[in-house]
Structure formats: C-alpha cells, structure tokens
Amino acid sequence: MRKNEVARVRLLTRWSKAELDALSDDNFLFPEERSFPIVTAEDIAEALSNFRTIEYRMRREVFLDKLTRKARSLGPKFIKSLSKDVRDTLNIKSIAVSRNPQDYAYKNKQEALTKAEELGLTGFHTCQSSSDLYYIPGETRDSFLGWFREATDS
Known part of the structure; x- marks a missing residue:
C-alpha cells in the first residue's frame, strides 16, 4: 500500500x-x-x-x-x-426545550433565525396576533410544530 x-x-x-x-x-x-x-x-x-x-x-x-x-x-x-x-x-450545549410554544415567538427576525439554527430548523415564519407580528423559527408552522412535538415528547 x-x-x-x-x-x-x-x-x-x-x-x-x-x-x-x-x-x-x-x-x-x-x-x-x-x-x-x-x-x-x-x-x-x-x-x-x-x-x-x-x-x-x-x-x-x-x-x-x-x-x-x-x-x-x-x-x-x-x-x-x-x-x-x-x-x-465540539462544545455543543444540550437544547433546553420549553414546553410552551409561545416561548419561541420573537419580535425580531434575527432572534428567530438564530434560534432556528440552534434548533436545527431553517428560516422563520410569521404569526400575527391581534396587535403584534411575531417571528417563529422554521420556514412553516408545520416544520416548527413537528420539531416542537418531537422535542417535547417524553
């Protein structure tokens, strides 16, 4: 050889x-x-x-x-x-997962993108409440909820 x-x-x-x-x-x-x-x-x-x-x-x-x-x-x-x-x-922190999906609603796009990367998601999507616009990690609601269900599954 x-x-x-x-x-x-x-x-x-x-x-x-x-x-x-x-x-x-x-x-x-x-x-x-x-x-x-x-x-x-x-x-x-x-x-x-x-x-x-x-x-x-x-x-x-x-x-x-x-x-x-x-x-x-x-x-x-x-x-x-x-x-x-x-x-x-590799200095990987365990992902601390909140059981409240509202904890993943951000008022700023950059925070949502940063969290998406940390969670292994891409992009963000928006959610409109009666008075505010929120940014949620994941390109779609379904991609975020799929991650959330898996992460909170005991």
Whole structure:
C-alpha cells in the first residue's frame, strides 16, 4: 500500500445491501459515497463507532462537525444520541426545550433565525396576533410544530 493510500474497509452495519440501496442520498452522512447511513438516532452512535474503528481519510473534528450538523438537522433525539465526549469536544450545549410554544415567538427576525439554527430548523415564519407580528423559527408552522412535538415528547 502506498504511503497516502487509505485501506478500504467494509463498514459493519445493521443495514443489508438491499436496504442501503433503497435509501435516498439524503439518508447518508456522505451522500456522494453513500456511506454512514443516518435514519434513526441509533445510527449516530453506529457512525461514531465505525469512524473510530477504521482509518478514514478525514480528520476526526471534520467528521464530528459533519455528523453534528446532520444530527441537528434531524432533531433533538438525534442530538441527544451524540455521546457526551462528542458534545464536550465540539462544545455543543444540550437544547433546553420549553414546553410552551409561545416561548419561541420573537419580535425580531434575527432572534428567530438564530434560534432556528440552534434548533436545527431553517428560516422563520410569521404569526400575527391581534396587535403584534411575531417571528417563529422554521420556514412553516408545520416544520416548527413537528420539531416542537418531537422535542417535547417524553
């Protein structure tokens, strides 16, 4: 093997080849290679374990950053599945979730966008009360409520 060549290693996974072929590219951490499938929160731990056991061609921090972004985009259950050492390494705070949806109504667009990014949502939508306009994280009401239901599900 050449000096910079990385050995190809077949990753151990709970997925069969047929199941992997049926998944869309969005279900993979690396869609271009169709590697590290992430469909359930348990897949986060499996990806971490597989990355640790193989010699992969990227730095650990880059992999963890990409995995964290994927977890954030999929919701709170996925974030919780990141191991404590990963959260500590990347300085990820646990998301404090309010059970009152009104706590996510902001009078300023930038606050709503910042919170949306923290929650793994994109954009914001507006909500008009009798006297005020509020900005809510998530591009649509449904995207916010989907996140909220998942986050507050005990």
